[in-house]
Structures are given as structure tokens and as C-alpha cells.
Amino acid sequence: MERLPPNQASLSRGVPDAKPGTIFVLSVAGGVSLDAGPHRTILFGRNRPEVHVCIGEDDPRVSRMHGSISHRSGQWYVAVTGRLPVRFPRQRTLFAGEDPIPLAAGYTPLFVQGSSGREHLLEVYVVGDSGTRPVPRPRESTHPPRVWQLSPAEKLALIVVGQRYLLHDLHPLPLSWRQAADQLAELQPTESWTAKRVEHLVSNVRSRLSRDGVPGLTREEVGEPVGNALNDNMFRELLLSTTLVPADLDLLD
Template identity: 60%
Template sequence: MSERLAQLDGTALPSTHHSLAWGVPPGESGTLHVLAVTGGITVGPREGRTILFGRNRPDVHVCVGENDRRISRHQGSLTHRDDQWWISTSGRLPLRLPGSRLLFSEDEPLPLAPGYTPLFVRGSSGREHLLEVHVGARDGGRQRTEHDAPTRPPHTWALSPSERLALIVLGQRYLLHEAYPNPLSWRQAAEHLNDLRPDEDWTHKKVEHLVVGVRTRLSRGGVAGLTREEVGEPVGNTLNHNLVRELMESTTLVPPDLGLLNHD
């Protein structure tokens, strides 16, 4: 990858780099950041510049799903033309964009909007491989500075390890950017948690207790829509829906957290 990177005049991002959902440093308008669990790159915009991603590490710029043979060796590409970055796929499996939009190899490339876009490709045994993309905004340094400012509200919420795991399981459909997500039920979440951590004796009551505690704490912290009194009856999944949305919008939970569920 280093030789390919040198040809692009880009910068490598290590596998330990934080999620691009948390922002990127200020830079030239149209700068592209691409990140997978194996690492990624940052490159500037240039007409005709193409970034390749897929399973075959020696032949791509960003490696995705290198241990999953359902992922194509050359899964797709990001190309800069007409002052925009365009995403296309050449793999057998489609790419899934936010809103559950599927992009197939027969489709025309799609333009990427400035800001953060998570891309998913489903591999073997239901594994979800994430490719994070961030395109630098076009309206000057002000917006980029806001993206990079660590003290900019909304702030992230403190969660214990058990709370974080339970909420990732409960809200996994949101983190996968499904079109019409719903939280798992208490019982579904407990079953999934017992599969992940069989020694911790998860029950639906334990999951409910942890999540209700987080809702109460965030409600006292000023987050609306987390109590029965606010939303009215019937409540259904509304309280947990509002909770997961707040955790995602504050970047307390981000798509790479799916790694805890053996999605990579």
C-alpha cells in the first residue's frame, strides 16, 4: 500500500484511527478520508484520481474484509471528477449506503455529499464490513473547524462498558443504517448478549434496568423524549428509539462500535 499511497501523494491512516464520524482535521475543500478496520488514507481532490478498496490488500488502497471470501478482491472505487467524489462498486455484492440504498455493479456511480458517509457490504455469516468515508466541506474552513472542535455540543455521554454493549446490541439496526430501524426487544437483546457474553447471565430484566438507567440519566441531563410523560401512550418503542437516536447524533455510539458484535 505504501507504493500506491506515494503515487497518490496521500497520507496513511492507521487502524487505530478514531472513527471519521467524530470529525477530521481542517484541510482543503474536497479532501477525501477513507477508513476501514485495517486502516485507511487521506488524499486531496484531483480530476481523475481513483481510490480502490476491496479484499486484496496488495492491489487496493484501502483493504476491506481481507479474511472474508465473499468480499470481492476489488469491491469498489472512489473517483474524483467534475469537482466531486463518486462511489461505484465492481464487486458481486452491493454496497449499502445510508437509508438502505443499495449500489450494484451495474449502477451508475453516485456522488458523495460533503461530510460523513458510512458504507457497508455484507459478507459471510451475516458479517457487516464497514468503510467510512468523509469528504471535506466546500464552504471554507469554518465548517471544518466546527467538525474538528472537541468541545462543540452535543457532547458525548458517559456510558459504562455494560451499558455501552447493551445499547450497541439494542440499537444495532440504527448503527447499520437500515431504512426503518427499530430497537430490539428486551428479550431479543438479552439473547444476543448471552451469545456474545455467555458468562454474564444476561436477562431481559437486566437489559431493561441498564437501558432505563441511561434514559433516566440523559433525561435529567436535558434530553427530551425519554419519559412516558413526554411521549404519551401508547409508548411502544418510542423511548428507546429516541434514546438510540440521541446516542448516535451525539456520536456516543458510532458504526465502528458494531465491532463489539463481531461485525468487522
């Protein structure tokens, strides 16, 4: 195991050339790198003398020995032993006692929720088969997100139903079909806006996105009780893809 230099930049920028399978782990307190191999483990937590990577050293909500990253069966796995879960990208969380989660090649940020809303970052980078760091591409054209095609009626209905998402509510929920229909009828008095029409338009968009590979938009995927999960997942995709953006709220004025 090797200590990373004190001036080590964020692992999101890549790592030095290394053998495939080598792992780099970094926090604001420093980090380490370790070649792949059986029974190799990196410990992380608050108690600096007993862990390899210290995280949340001044925050008592972080456990002294919060978790580990171990190599087995040709892959690195994250396990949690602390009181608080570790959050992975896409809002996935891992709790103590659960099966370890494997790490994919490349960069993975891990988060531990601390005191007073603080979040402690543990950066992890697993070197892939090529063993090389990402190549800077300052002159390459930006790859745009996939913007989903919507009819004018679909877009307006979605803006109204999902306006709390566009307003950056902390815990947004879609408007009910009746609430949306009433607001749409005020915006377009000559159109035949009903709760059924709004539901039909939104459901058609959700089905179309699901057929094109967007996950979490069917009852089979989400399971019962469904609640607002299907539409919540759909609106998050529409915002992340920039199909809907906050400026669209101007249409409601």
C-alpha cells in the first residue's frame, strides 16, 4: 500500500498510470493506492490511527471504523460497518450488514452524511484494463444530452404537472391530474383540458421513454406500492436530459 502525495488532486481528474485493478482512495485528509490481490483491504473511518484513509475526523456522526474496500474474486467491494450508510451515485445507499457492493472501473464518489448537513466525500478510482488515465479532450465537441421529443400539448402538460420540480422544491411531487387540468384550463380556456386528458398525455410520454430504455417507469420495475414513483422517475429523467428546464415555467405566466 502506498500513500498518495499530500497535494494529490481530485481522483475525478484521473490517476497516474498503474496496473489494471489498482485502486486509489482519497479524502480531504489524504489517501492511498493499492494493487489488486486477494485479501487486500483498505479501511476508512474517523479514527485516523486505525484506518488507512481518514474521513470526517472532526465529525462524531462518522464512525471510527466506518467501512472497508476489499478485493476478492477479481473485484473491489465496498462494505459498511458504521452506524450511517454510505451513499453511492444515483442515490443508492449501502448500510451496515448488507452485502458489499462491487466497484466498477473508473471514478466513484462515495458520501457519508455528517453533522449539521455536512457530507464527507470519499473518492475511489479503480484502474481499468487499459491501465491509463482519461485523456484530456479540451477541443472535442461537447456531447449533448438526449433531449426527448414532445408535442406542444405534452410539453405544456408536463410543465404544469411537474412545476414543483422546475421550482427546485426540496421534496417535489407532481400535481394531481385535476390540479393540472384546472391550471391548464386557465392558461388555455379554449382547449378541452380534463384530468383524463392530462393523465393520458403524461402516461404516453412515460411509456415512450420506458420503451426507449429509461429505467424505473413501469410497475414491474418499481413494485407495489407504486405511489408517485413512476412519475417522479420520469420527471427526474426529463430534467437531467434538459428536456424540461426551469425557464419553461415562463409558459405559465
